Every structure is written in structure tokens, then in C-alpha cells.
Amino acid sequence: MDVVYTSDSCDSDSREQKTVDLGHSNKRHLDDDLLRVSKSKKLAEDIETVLLNHNKLIRVPLSLADFTNLKVLDLSNNRLEELPEVITQCQLTTLIVKNNLLTDKSLPKSLLGTAGSGLKELNLSGNRFAHFPEQVIELRSLKYLYLGGNQITNVSKDIWKLQSLQLLSLGGNLITEIPETVGLLNHLHALVLCDNLLEMLPASIARLVNLKSLLLHKNRLRHLPREIITLRNLTELSLRDNPLVVRFVKDMTLNPPSLLELAGRTVKTCAIRYGVEDLPRTLIEYLHTANCCVNPNCKGVFFDNRVEHIKFVDFCGKYRIPLLQYLCSSKCVADTSSSDPGSEPSSSMMRKVLLG
Template sequence: MSKMEVYTSDSSDTDSREQKTLDYGRMNLTEITLEDDLHAKKALKTHKDFETLLLNHNRLRLLPSALIKFTNLKVLDLSSNCLTQLPEAICNLSLVTLIAKNNNLTNKSLPKTFVMRNSVLKELNLSGNQLTHFPEQVVELKQLRYFYAGANKINAISKDIWKMQSLQVLSLGGNLITDVPEAVGRLSQLQALVLCDNLIENLPTSIAHLDSLKSLLLHKNRLRHLPKDIIALKNLTELSLRDNPLVVRFVQDIALKPPTLMEVAARVVKCTGIPYGPGIVPRTVSDYLQSANCCVNPKCKGVFFDNRVEHIKFVDFCGKYRVPLLQYLCSSKCIEPEPERPQTSGSASGYMMRKVLLG
């Protein structure tokens, strides 16, 4: 019943890989039948000759003990089984790639460490499991390049994620994440950040520090605006924002509540330069006056405190997109009209905006 690789005399790279691959994929195996086959000497050469072991799409609930005999194993694919546990023994392997997506793994199912013997794990896929929080042991994988944990129930990203300085792809779509920590902005090698289909309402300004970022997927969240700092992402070539509240918020969103008398008076003091300080006004009033925010309209010298006007303005982004960013203004009169765009680029611009906002 064994499904062995085909040996040939050809010396090409493809044949070489085939000779080092043991493929048990899609054979409807249980751990018992697999264990028997792995132990059968007639089915194998020597375990150390194999670098890739494919066990995907079977009925495995546990991993066979014979797995530890594969001392030179680099790639292990366990996807689409019924696994409820990844044993500590898996760390005795020399894996570079571990794929365990679409199983029944929980946080308690994972080994205490993913640091592999005589090897550096570079790709880890835990998508489609039952994880409820970001696995902290992953943070210790400082050489990890690709981490996939989408379609779980993770509600937060580790604040220590900045330690993963080699990370190039971070895929956490389809979780229950509500907040993105500032620490994400310290992943200097990150090229793809997948946060779609979560519950995220705000992005940290540190996102602008991801100089290598090329793909940012944020669709199906609760974003009402983007931080203006996002404009700094000059290498971004893919941006997805569809199915967020900001997509339907193209019109001005102006709060009609009048400012308090305290704010009106404070605005007059700040705008007219009336002196204030210790001995002139109480300390609480002085502190309030010091908390004034300047209007973002460069033509306006006004300030605001608690009462402000929120305005969505479309901004050119990397020369490719036009995205809506939130402005805080002191008055609705400070809203500047959108400049007319050249007719020659209108068609392309419209297409790119639709791509960003609607997918």
C-alpha cells in the first residue's frame, strides 16, 4: 500500500528532489497504518536519505514515532489531517519548512519551542487551526521568514513580534484581531502583511516604517480611516481596503454639535495671542490651553480642542493609488476643494482607486 517515490537514473535537479521525497499524500492513512509502513524496511531506503516528507490530506490524529528517524528532513507537510498535537519530538528534526495548516491544533497542542535541531526554521504554516492567541514560541524564531496563521481565532498580535527581524511575510487574515501593536512597524524586512477579515479599527502610525512592504491587505475590517503616515510606504504595490467603513465614507462626516463655551473661549485666547500662564489663569485652564491642536489646513491658523471636524480627503499614494485619509479640522469652512485631476490620467486613476477600495 506504500506510495514510494520513483527512482530514475537521470541526474537532473527534478529527479534528485524526487529521490529525496517521500509522498504519502492523499492516501487516507491513519497513524497506525502509516507507522507500520514507515517501519517496513522494504518500503524505505534509509530514513536519512529523505529531505521531504508529505503526509497531507490523510486522517492522522497523531504523528508516528518513526518520524524522528528522518534525521535529515527539511520539509514536512502535515496539512489537512486531524492532528490535535504536535509533539516536542518534532523539534529534534532539522526542518526548514513545517506546514501544519488545516488541522485541529490549539495553543496547548504546540510544542514549547519551534527551534529545530541543527537547522533554522524559515517557514511555519499554522493556518486553519484552533489557535486563540498568537503563539509566543514563534517569536523566538529570529530567522523565520514566512509565518502563516490565518483562519484561526487569534485575538491579538504579540507585542514582542519585533524580535522576528527576518520576517518577510506575516499572514494573519481571518482571525479576531482588534488591534495592531506598534511593534509591527519594527519588522524591517516585511514585504507582505495580511490582516484581512479581522476586527481592526485602527492602524498604528508605525506601519509607515515598513520600508520593504509591497503588499498590505486590510479588506473586511472595521477601518474608518488610515493614518496619514501610510503615505511613506513608497514600495507598496498592492493595497486592499474593500469592505471597510471608510470605503463608503467618501462624503464629509461633520459633527454638528456646537463647541462648549470653554472651547470657544480657549480658541479665542489661542488665536488672538492673549497671554496666559501661572498667576493669570488656573493651572487646569492653562493645561487645557496647552492641549490645543492646530488645524491641518495650511491656510488656516485656527486650533481645536475637543470639538473638531472630521473630513475624508483623497490623497495620491505612491503615484499609483488615491486613498482616503482622515483629516481633523477646526471648522467645516477649512475643507479645501479637491483639485481637478488631468483628464489624461483620470481613467487610470479611477481604475486604481476601484482596485484599492473595492478589490
């Protein structure tokens, strides 16, 4: 057993922090080792970090309750199937229990003991949770929440209550839907949703104005909310291994235009004058619905019949954004490649979809 003295760089007083490091001991039980430290009340009160990671622990040592000023507890990479109430008796700011055997029934009914009042980081990744642990919602001081690598199928609608949250990691689960309330996490900087079963995202994602990292790769996303284009602080975006591009390419089909469509195009492109004395009111209203082809080299129009085409443009100088454009004919698809890349069609003429 080592009692290691390290300097806490976040402490302006540069006071020394004491650490009990029993990691990588390859032991099933560490009670005796911890008891030897806790026998000295003064020494036990000084301990702020206990590292019990990479062992073979099947239960959490109850003697942890003797470390009354414990701030950081690392129980990762063990064989734990349960977290006892003793965890809530410690004044933890960081609790790491990743890569264990925890399930939906493994947590105490409440995490809001002494520990919960100031817990800022909770790592439960790499366990066997099937549902989002509701006990987490009580931890209002939480800044970093890691729940990746489980079998979680849902995200609590009460996630918005974690108003201090800056990082939410849910990658590697079985999540099919993200609640709209995630958009209320005003301080969120990083959102990890990769390797799930998502087919769509809520439009409320666009409210995350402080979001810098958004990881969505390895999902089933077929479209994204157009509002996502407003995330101006985004510096990291991952969308690979989604069917977005494939779907759009397959959907680029053209149906023969109707006689009404052809006649309407002729009237508009040839600038033929007409009035109420020439045409029925319904036809006049129809002609007013004409849309201009987004190809700047084409002066054509369309009504109901169009070709869908994807044009890639830059977004904040970092990503390539495909804009789903509506063209008047298939001939315009080839012509658009030589058009001015800076000329963006109006929002009413396209749906914006990020592909990364």
C-alpha cells in the first residue's frame, strides 16, 4: 500500500493532497489495507483520494466511511455488482466506477447523501445498465456524466434538471430517442451520442449554444434538424457511419412533369402576361407558387416536379454541409458543379443537413 503525496494544481493555496493508492493490486479484498490507514484518525481525515482501480473487488470496502474528507474515489475495472450506502457518506466530488458489473438494481435508492451534495463527476461507463439511472437526476452539482458502454435504451426526460452539466457521454448504448429536454442543458459543452440506434435528433439540440463537441457517428440518422446549423461554437462534429448520404443519393429521382407543370413553366420562363380576365383564379394561384431553380446558371422554375440534388458548402470553415437543393430538371445537376459555391439558396428552397 502506498500513501502518495501529490500537489493539487487546482488549489490556489497549493496545499498537499494525500492519496491512498491501492490500484493494480490484483486483490479481491482491500478492507485490511484501508483499515491500517483509517486507524490513525488524523491520517484518515487528511486523505482526499483513494484509488482502488484494477483489482478484483466484488464489494466496496465499508471502511471508506472512515475517510471523512474523501473527495475522489476510483473503483474502476473491478467486479462490483453493487454500490452500498456507504458511498453516500463520503464528501465525494469525483466517483469513478467504470468497467464493473453494475445493473439497474446496483445503485442506492438515493445518491444524494453527503456525497451527492457536491458530486461533480460520475463515471458509470462500461457496466450493465439497461435504463438511465434516475438517481443521477438528484445530483444537481454534476458537471461530467459518463454512461457510455452500457445497454441503456432511454434517456430520462428529467435530464434538464442537471443544470450544471458540461459533458454528457452516452455513446455505445441502445438509445433510440433523445428527449427534447436535453436542449435545456444550457452549460453543456460536449454531447456524446455515438454508437447508438438514433434515427433522428430533437430540434431542441440547437438551443445548446455553448456546445463545442457533438459526436453522432455510428447511428441510424437519416436527417438532422435544420436548426442545428445555428450551433456556431461547434468545433468537433462526427457523423460518419450514418445513412444520411446514402438516402439522399437514392432519393435523387425525377418523375415526368405533368402538363400543368409544363404549361406553368412556359408561362413563367417566357414571362407571358396574364390576368384575371385570361385565367381562372385557381390557375393564377398555382402560377404564384413557382419556385426558381437554385442553379444560378439556370433561369428555370418548377412547381411540384423537381430533382433533389446535394450541394456541399463550408460551415464555419470546418465542415462540409450538404444542402438538399431543388432543381428544375436533371440537366441542372451537372451544371451546378461549376456554379458559384458562395451562392446559397433561400431557406424555403432547401433542407440543411450536416454530414461531416
